[in-house]
Amino acid sequence: MKQIMDFQRDNKALEDLNLALNDDGALAAYKAPYDNYRPALLPRVLGNFLVWCGNFVYGEEPSYLKFRAVEVIARVPYHAWSSAAYTLLTLFYSDEQKALRLSGVARYARVAQDNETMHVVVISKLAHAEVHAGFLRHSCIPVFFSFMYFWVSYILYMMNPRYSYELNYLFESHAFEQYSRFLEEKGEELKKKPVNSEFLEWYGRHPRSQYEFFLSVRNDELIHRNTSIKEIGGE
Numbered sequence: 001m002k003q004i005m006d007f008q009r010d011n012k013a014l015e016d017l018n019l020a021l022n023d024d025g026a027l028a029a030y031k032a033p034y035d036n037y038r039p040a041l042l043p044r045v046l047g048n049f050l051v052w053c054g055n056f057v058y059g060e061e062p063s064y065l066k067f068r069a070v071e072v073i074a075r076v077p078y079h080a081w082s083s084a085a086y087t088l089l090t091l092f093y094s095d096e097q098k099a100l101r102l103s104g105v106a107r108y109a110r111v112a113q114d115n116e117t118m119h120v121v122v123i124s125k126l127a128h129a130e131v132h133a134g135f136l137r138h139s140c141i142p143v144f145f146s147f148m149y150f151w152v153s154y155i156l157y158m159m160n161p162r163y164s165y166e167l168n169y170l171f172e173s174h175a176f177e178q179y180s181r182f183l184e185e186k187g188e189e190l191k192k193k194p195v196n197s198e199f200l201e202w203y204g205r206h207p208r209s210q211y212e213f214f215l216s217v218r219n220d221e222l223i224h225r226n227t228s229i230k231e232i233g234g235e
Helices: 002-020 024-034 041-058 064-074 076-092 096-130 135-159 161-191 198-203 210-232
Strands: none
Touching: 002 096, 002 210, 024 210, 041 064, 041 135, 041 161, 064 076, 064 096, 064 135, 064 161, 076 096, 076 135, 076 161, 096 198, 096 210, 135 161, 161 210
């Protein structure tokens, strides 16, 4: 029961922060401390390659179908961290302090995975209503990228957790920029479009329009970006 209560508390804290970031001043203040963070060379090379591949396959312009692919892939690092933490807990269960840190990583990863799953389920429904998606490009390729990204994130975490966190920082930074651009370019149109989703209701988020939904997703990506760097200090 305590684990369920802790999970609900963590999720509520993230939802409260998400709502607060709808204010431009709060968003700028939360974003600024990590805007100029410079990851190590290896995460930068991998991150730039990942973003380049995404832009090559789905284009540089933000779109429903590009977001669906992004969100399929975005869930992966949190799953990788949870799996890596489980592996390390098996090896270091007698070190109580290390076990506590790893358990904290696993708990956050579960919350983040649920959040990203909500993104991909809802965006997939919205994309289906907006445009036809080819099976190879919009189903097979994201799954392939996810498989590769999982093992890259897992291996990096086992080598040095900082590298895996920094790679996620770069991916989430790109996602945040894409959603921000989408809101700027399509904002008025999105405000007129409803969003109806049983999964969104189950998750506990209640946007009144697609604009509010994508605004909340943008905020989520920024939270994930910042948390990736904050986690480095916990290792």
